[in-house]
Amino acid sequence: MEINPNFSEKAKVDFVLVQKALEGDQAAYSELMTRYKESIFFMLLKMVNNREDAMDLTIETFGKAFENIEKYKPEYSFSTWLFKIGTNNCIDFIRKKKMKTVSIDETYGEDNDDRKYDPAEKSMNPEDTFINKQKSNLMHTFVEKLSPRYRQLVVLRYFEEKSYEEISAQLDLPLGTIKAQLFRARDLLYNMMKRNKEKL
DSSP states (O other), X not given: OOOOTTOOHHHHHHHXXXXXXXXXXXXXXXXXXXXXXXXXXXXXXXXXXXXXXXXXXHHHHHXXXXXXGGGOOTTSOHHHHHHHHHHHHHHHHHHHHHHHHHHHHTOTTSOOOGGGOOSSOSSOOHHHHHHHTTTSHHHHHHHHTSOHHHHHHHIIIIISOOOHHHHHHHHTOOHHHHHHHHHHHHHHHHHHXXXXXXXX
């Protein structure tokens, strides 16, 4: 792929990172996630008005983008492509959630209103599942499969319930690094849980 000459400096950096990611550079994936995870999260939060749903959708957005990164074409900037994936994924989520709520309420034929969109849906999201089952042997098994770096962060954050600031001070790492690595660790755990959801 050739870089688009109309790209901004930021878009040009993204383009280089995408090329490295296509070559298997894991650090490039991490850098792309770090550059856009907060902006993607807050965009999705505005759409769903629920932090846990927004976090799950953020993870899914990067998952879908990275799984299909070879399909990215530099006609548009990587950020434009990524935000489109996030927006489309979120729209699908909202449609499915509204349909599920309407079905449960048996309100066919009535106009939709706010009461039918219930953020406190019964089904648990990955973080709820993680927190509520954190003492289970299965979850310990998942955590043990993480690399030492990610495992330590998960233990400090979710088992010892330390704040980001406390973890940052304890490990002598920048707060942004802690958040980015925990985000990646949660992504890995989420994928493990998806593959083993029948056991949860």
